[in-house]
Amino acid sequence: MLGRGSVGRELDDRVFKIAGKAKNAIERFGKENVINGTIGALYNEGEKLVNFHTVVETYKNLPSEDIFAYASGITGSEEYKEAVKRIILGRDYNSKFQGHFMEVVATAGGTGAIRNSLKNYLNPGEKILLPELMWDPYKLMAEEVGGSFDTYKLFNENDEFHLENFREKVEELTKEQENVVIMINDPCHNPTGYSLSMEEWKGVIEILEEYAKLKNIILLNDMAYMDFSERDMGEYRKIFKNLSENILVIFLFSMSKSFTGYGLRAGAQLALSTNEDIIKEFENASKFSCRATWSNISRGAMSLLSEIVLDDRKYRKLFKERESYRKLIKERAEIFLKEAKDVDLKTYPYKDGFFITIPIENNIEEVVESLERENIFTIVLEKGIRLGVCSVPKKKLFGLSKKIKLYMK
Ligand SMILES: Cc1ncc(COP(=O)(O)O)c(C=O)c1O
Known part of the structure; x- marks a missing residue:
């Protein structure tokens, strides 16, 4: 039935599957026992989605015709x-x-x-x-x-x-x-x-x-x-x-x-x-x-x-708010990367932003399985795993490099 150009088209839903596994683990074992590094959005240290205050307030105060028209x-x-x-x-x-x-x-x-x-x-x-x-x-x-x-x-x-x-x-x-x-x-x-x-x-x-x-x-x-x-x-x-x-x-x-x-x-x-x-x-x-x-x-x-x-005043307010989260992500990344260096775990060169990726050349499936058995979930790439420092709180990042390194051996 599909048009010629669309035959065989299907979305590879690996990412959603892993995210689903993390969600199930959270339901079974509780949030505190799961590291969900699959998320690609900003979460605070309480593992809640961040909505910038300036953004939410401005949106709420828009006249309704400015939203619905x-x-x-x-x-x-x-x-x-x-x-x-x-x-x-x-x-x-x-x-x-x-x-x-x-x-x-x-x-x-x-x-x-x-x-x-x-x-x-x-x-x-x-x-x-x-x-x-x-x-x-x-x-x-x-x-x-x-x-x-x-x-x-x-x-x-x-x-x-x-x-x-x-x-x-x-x-x-x-x-x-x-x-x-x-x-x-x-x-x-x-x-x-x-x-x-x-x-x-x-x-x-x-x-x-x-x-x-x-x-x-x-x-x-x-x-x-x-x-x-x-x-x-x-x-x-x-x-x-x-x-x-x-x-x-x-x-x-x-x-x-x-x-x-x-x-x-x-x-x-x-x-x-x-x-x-x-x-x-x-x-x-x-x-x-x-x-x-x-x-x-x-x-x-x-x-x-x-x-x-x-609006200069609002923009400055948003900037300040966003900066505090940028710094938080930086702190999280530093925790992970410092320990990675200590245990000699290689990562791709991280400068800033939401994700850190660890290259895994050989036994990637085994590494991923071992991590998942410990309720640690990451996005699995062809030759590596991506960890979202945008969402994993600092306390859960301590010791993580060591675990990944261990399973890579
Ligand atoms: C690298 C990159 N580009 C573009 C996008 C698109 O984002 P959106 O369509 O939500 O604006 C994303 C979203 O995750 C992304 O990671």
């Missing part, structure tokens, strides 16, 4: 677009990016931003270049729009961003394809928690400039976890100034983590270019995709974001 435009309200520009490019974006062109399109979550970008820039039959370790839905979205993917190695032997492999892969795709669409999930990469240094970002742009002489380069920067990084945003923004016309940068924004607004399903694409026509066609095609997929997004979510971001 349709949004004012297909690509989002003007206030929302302004707020997204300020978040990503800074409040002085007009002067800092003089001579540049930009447009924001509101999307259904960060997921919608990725999907819209792939729909309009990945040619059918062509490959998107993804990181070797990644948030898996990238692959699904590439397939959905008739494309496929290739991957670049993330780290070299010094645990730095593997610029050489990145170059090789960009070169390969430049030879084979019309458009080269590249995903960089940064900062706070999921699943490793890596964030590129400014030097590494400069290296990436140098490579892109070189190959942009030959083909169109579309750089997608997935920033879903941007507010949990220590990054100097001023320095980071400079990297994207005055790029050549053949490079289109699309920043992929999400309200899920930064505003603890996971279920509100709001995000955005922000396209930046030195060519006005490229931005015009971005807006036209993205608007078409929005209308053909979800029409317009939640008015309440957009009002919420702009109410906070365009």
Whole structure:
């Protein structure tokens, strides 16, 4: 019965299965006896989902028509677009990016931003270049729009961003394809928690400039976890100034983590270019995709974001609140990583963000089974396990590295 393109399509629900196992264990043995490292959302030390106070209060005080009415435009309200520009490019974006062109399109979550970008820039039959370790839905979205993917190695032997492999892969795709669409999930990469240094970002742009002489380069920067990084945003923004016309940068924004607004399903694409026509066609095609997929997004979510971001006092309040949780995650990560170092347990290079990943080359199934027998649940990757330091309280992290190391032996 399925249409030809959809035959055989089924979602691999491994992640949900493991999360289900953790939930069952909590019901059977009690929360205090289970370590649930599968969660990808922010939880406090009492293991409760965090909803930022500033966000909840602002949302509750929105007039009801601002929640229930349709949004004012297909690509989002003007206030929302302004707020997204300020978040990503800074409040002085007009002067800092003089001579540049930009447009924001509101999307259904960060997921919608990725999907819209792939729909309009990945040619059918062509490959998107993804990181070797990644948030898996990238692959699904590439397939959905008739494309496929290739991957670049993330780290070299010094645990730095593997610029050489990145170059090789960009070169390969430049030879084979019309458009080269590249995903960089940064900062706070999921699943490793890596964030590129400014030097590494400069290296990436140098490579892109070189190959942009030959083909169109579309750089997608997935920033879903941007507010949990220590990054100097001023320095980071400079990297994207005055790029050549053949490079289109699309920043992929999400309200899920930064505003603890996971279920509100709001995000955005922000396209930046030195060519006005490229931005015009971005807006036209993205608007078409929005209308053909979800029409317009939640008015309440957009009002919420702009109410906070365009009001200095509220935005400062949110910033302070979020910072306290960013520091909490950092403390949790430090507990785990210090002990990992003590027992010689290798992790991928973690800088900041929600997750730490431990590479496991050989006996991964045995390790996972042993951990689960002890009521320790993690997300199982092909060659490693991902631990959510966004949700596991500090007291449960003491001794965890040692256990993982033990089972790996
Ligand atoms: C790396 C990454 N990108 C994008 C998203 C999309 O988030 P959402 O669609 O909830 O905004 C997620 C969510 O977990 C993610 O981990």
